[in-house]
Amino acid sequence: MKIRFDRLRRAGVFAAVFIAGVLFASKMDWTMSAHAQLPAPSAARLASGPPDFADVAARVTPAVVAIRAEHDARPAARRAQPRGRQQQPQQMPGMPQEFQRFFQFDFPNAPDARPDDGPAVATGSGFLVSKDGYILTNNHVVDDADRVTVGLPDRREFTAKVVGRDPQTDVAVLKISGANLPEPLALGDDNQARVGDWVLAVGNPLQLNFTVTAGIVSAKGRTNELRSLNDNQYAIQDFIQTDAAINPGNSGGPLVDGRGNVIGINSAIESPTGTYAGYGFAIPITLAKTVMDDLIAHGHVRRAILGALISEVTPEDKDVAKLDKIAGVKVQDFSPADASPAREAGIQRGDIIVSADGKPVSRVAELQRLIRTKAPGDKMTFDVVRYGAHHDYTVKLGEAPSDGASVAADDGNDSSDGDEAGATVAAKSIGVTVTPITADVRQSDNIKAAVHGVYISKVAPGGPAEGKLIPGDVITEVIFPKPATTVRTGADLQEALQHATSGGYVGLLVSRRSDAQGNRSTAVVNLKLDK
Numbered sequence: 001m002k003i004r005f006d007r008l009r010r011a012g013v014f015a016a017v018f019i020a021g022v023l024f025a026s027k028m029d030w031t032m033s034a035h036a037q038l039p040a041p042s043a044a045r046l047a048s049g050p051p052d053f054a055d056v057a058a059r060v061t062p063a064v065v066a067i068r069a070e071h072d073a074r075p076a077a078r079r080a081q082p083r084g085r086q087q088q089p090q091q092m093p094g095m096p097q098e099f100q101r102f103f104q105f106d107f108p109n110a111p112d113a114r115p116d117d118g119p120a121v122a123t124g125s126g127f128l129v130s131k132d133g134y135i136l137t138n139n140h141v142v143d144d145a146d147r148v149t150v151g152l153p154d155r156r157e158f159t160a161k162v163v164g165r166d167p168q169t170d171v172a173v174l175k176i177s178g179a180n181l182p183e184p185l186a187l188g189d190d191n192q193a194r195v196g197d198w199v200l201a202v203g204n205p206l207q208l209n210f211t212v213t214a215g216i217v218s219a220k221g222r223t224n225e226l227r228s229l230n231d232n233q234y235a236i237q238d239f240i241q242t243d244a245a246i247n248p249g250n251s252g253g254p255l256v257d258g259r260g261n262v263i264g265i266n267s268a269i270e271s272p273t274g275t276y277a278g279y280g281f282a283i284p285i286t287l288a289k290t291v292m293d294d295l296i297a298h299g300h301v302r303r304a305i306l307g308a309l310i311s312e313v314t315p316e317d318k319d320v321a322k323l324d325k326i327a328g329v330k331v332q333d334f335s336p337a338d339a340s341p342a343r344e345a346g347i348q349r350g351d352i353i354v355s356a357d358g359k360p361v362s363r364v365a366e367l368q369r370l371i372r373t374k375a376p377g378d379k380m381t382f383d384v385v386r387y388g389a390h391h392d393y394t395v396k397l398g399e400a401p402s403d404g405a406s407v408a409a410d411d412g413n414d415s416s417d418g419d420e421a422g423a424t425v426a427a428k429s430i431g432v433t434v435t436p437i438t439a440d441v442r443q444s445d446n447i448k449a450a451v452h453g454v455y456i457s458k459v460a461p462g463g464p465a466e467g468k469l470i471p472g473d474v475i476t477e478v479i480f481p482k483p484a485t486t487v488r489t490g491a492d493l494q495e496a497l498q499h500a501t502s503g504g505y506v507g508l509l510v511s512r513r514s515d516a517q518g519n520r521s522t523a524v525v526n527l528k529l530d531k
Contacts, residue, residue, distance in 0.1 A: 050198050051258030057200065057212045059260045062153055062182040063128040064253060066204045067137055067160075067174075069145035071120040119146070125203035125253030126150070126174060127262065128184040129292070133158075135174040136292060137252030138267050138283075139165045142172050150176050153210050164295030168303065168400065170267055170283060171291040172252075185254060188261030190240060190284040193217050201244040201266055201280065203253025215244030221365035222281060238365040239281035240264045246280030255282040264288075287372060304374040304397040307340035309333040309514075309521055310364055313352060316468075316526040320480060320505050321352045322388035327362040328352040331384075333522035336401075345395040350479065350507060350524040351384040371397065387480070424457070425490025429497050430506060430527055431463020432456050434475065434490050445472055446518040451511050452476060453487050464506075464527040473512045479524070480507030503531040 124141030128134070135150065142148050148160040158176035165172040193199075197217045205211055219241035242255060246266050255264035264282030294301040309332045318326045331351045334340035347353075353361055357380050361367045374380060376399035384391050424435045434454035437447060441455055453476035459465050478485045478496035481504070485496035500506045506527045514521040 053200065053212070053214055056256065056258065056260045057202070060185060060200065060202055060254065060256055061210055061212065063185045064153070064202045064210060065126045065128065065135060066151040066209050067124045067126050067141055067252060068149040068151070069122045069124070069142045070147040070149075071122070071144065072146045123204065123207070123249050124251040125249065125266070127202075127252075127254045128182060129187065130184050131181060133176040133178065133181055134163070134184075134292075134296065135160065135176065136265060136288060137172050137174060138265060139167050139170045139172040140267075141252045142174070143167070148174060150174065151209075152182065154182075164299050164301075166291050166295065166301045168301070169287060169291050171265065171288045171295075173292050173295045185256070186261045187285050187289055188257055188259070188263045190220075190263040190286055193220070193240070193257060193263050195219060198258045199242055199244055199263070200256050201242065201246050201250060201253060201282075202256065203246075203250035203266060205245075205247035205249040207249065213245040215242050217241070218243050218279070221363055238284055238287065238368055239268065240284055242280050242282060243278050244280060250280075290372065302376055303400040304371055304376045304378060305400045306342045306367075306371055306380075306395060307334055307336065307398050308342040308347065309335055309523075310353070310367065311523075312364055314468075314526065316505060316528050317352060319528070320387065320507060320526045321385045323352065323354075323385060327360075328354040328385070329361055329364050329367045330524065332524055335521070339398070341395050341398045342393075345393045346391070347382065347384060347393055347395070348386065349509065349522065350526075351386050351391075353382050353384050354390075355383040357381055423490070425454070425494060427490070427493055427497060428460075429464075429500065429529055430469075430508075431460035431465040432469060433458035433460075434493060436489070437474065445513075446520060447474060447511070448520070451520070453511065454490055454493055464529055468525050468527055469508075469510065470512070473510045475508050476511055476522075477509035478506065479509055480505065480526070500529055502529060504529055 122141065122145070124137060126135045126137030126141070129136050142162055143165065145162070148162060150158045150160045152158075156178070158178055160174040160176050163173040163175050195217050199215055199217055201213045201215070203211060217240060222239040222241050240255065240263065242264075244255070246269055250266045253266045254262045255266055257263050262285050264285055265288050266280060266282050268281040269279065291301050310329045311332050313321075313323070313326055313328045313330050315326055317323075317330055321328075329352070331342065331347055331349055331353065333349060334343040337343075353367060355361055356367060356370045359370060361370070371380070374397055376397055379394055379396050382393050382395060384393065424433060426433045433456070435441075435457045437451075437453065437455045441447065442449070445455075447455075451474060453474040456469055456471055456473045456475065458471060459469055475487050475493060477487055478493065481499050483499075485492065487493050487496065497506065506529060508525045508527065510523045510525050511520050512523055513519070
């Protein structure tokens with residue numbers, strides 16, 4: 001009995017010490033440090049692991065096609081490869097000669113694979129989306145092609161009909177007719193894809209047909225940073241970023257998730273050389289599907305627009321608008337200028353759109369996603385913030401003009417008297433040097449006669465304007481602080497800036513180049529002055 005009692009006493013002492021230790025550790029926050037800093041991933045997700053790539057590839061590859069587009073009249077630059085910031089050199093230094101052909105074929109401005117007297121040839125990818133032969137691909141793969149040939153993995157070839165193209169989203173639909181076509185790919189929902197999810201890219205890079213590469217979703221909603229990939233002001237910028245290898249020839253191929261469902265169309269690369277450098281971009285499949293449905297049903301896309309040129313919100317915009325956080329979409333300008341639905345409803349330049357139809361909007365891509373679910377003529381409600389005050393507007397959405405729509409021409413009334421008066425002025429408080437707009441400047445920078453203001457010739461390094469304004473911008477108005485002041489000369493600018501306080505903010509209305517063709521639009525730029 002005594003032995004049993006001693007054992008019980010020792011067990012009680014041990015339990016008491018253990019409980020005391022736990023209480024002490026909890027007081028010291030040790031248990032919180034060890035177990036409560038990060039939420040544990042679900043057991044199901046950890047147990048599932050990466051998908052079976054071989055199984056997914058076996059299901060997907062039969063429906064991926066190789067596209068060959070022939071141009072009788074040679075285009076000035078190739079269109080059938082993933083678009084990138086810079087062009088690929090014609091020769092790869094240090095590459096054995098037998099492999100050089102992989103790095104010469106069908107790059108922009110590279111030699112053709114055909115003799116000089118033959119048609120120009122461009123290659124790309126696509127994938128079957130219906131059993132009766134509809135194919136999704138990129139617009140730039142088949143743009144202006146005289147003949148399009150589609151090849152299947154089973155080596156059959158078909159002459160394809162271009163059902164429709166949409167340059168604004170870079171989506172095109174083809175149609176082939178044949179028996180026993182492969183099972184079409186299932187279209188997934190890119191909204192459900194998460195950053196970090198596994199994906200596969202399938203296509204025909206560098207003449208290496210039906211290649212499969214693996215990676216993850218690196219980012220979603222890539223927008224203004226890729227504006228150079230499509231200079232059309234109505235273009236929807238909402239790319240999925242992936243590190244799955246995408247190279248010239250992959251354009252138009254599918255980006256699929258771990259279940260083999262298509263979540264995007266591979267379209268562009270970010271690279272200093274024109275080949276894979278770790279960053280590829282795909283058009284979200286939910287966007288591509290709406291475009292495809294319109295092209296099949298109507299032969300063209302009816303796209304609803306707000307009629308506003310928009311941008312992401314900057315820290316300066318957040319402070320000027322008195323927002324709680326950096327979120328929303330800033331209205332920079334209106335297009336078309338004379339019939340903008342947003343402008344007609346009462347929205348103004350510089351307004352910050354924080355919600356649409358009651359749904360919070362934090363980035364450009366989110367607003368574009370909401371608007372693209374609407375049809376021209378539909379109404380949407382917008383909550384905008386203007387210098388700290390909320391305003392609600394109902395906008396009847398307009399319709400985006402076709403690519404062939406003409407741009408309003410200069411009215412020819414040169415009312416620029418006084419533009420060339422004055423001299424070069426250094427506006428030190430914002431860190432720029434401005435000059436009058438001369439006739440030569442108007443011609444070289446495509447500045448219409450109706451645009452008046454001062455021309456920025458220099459931006460001071462380290463000043464408030466660095467990274468916000470660029471040489472070639474024209475300051476037309478100082479809109480904040482109030483009262484708003486029209487700027488015609490350097491003296492006007494200097495006088496208006498006197499109303500700003502040290503460490504405060506200045507809002508400028510600026511005319512700047514908006515595309516590669518030299519067209520200009522208006523932007524609202526907020527600057528924080530040095531103390």
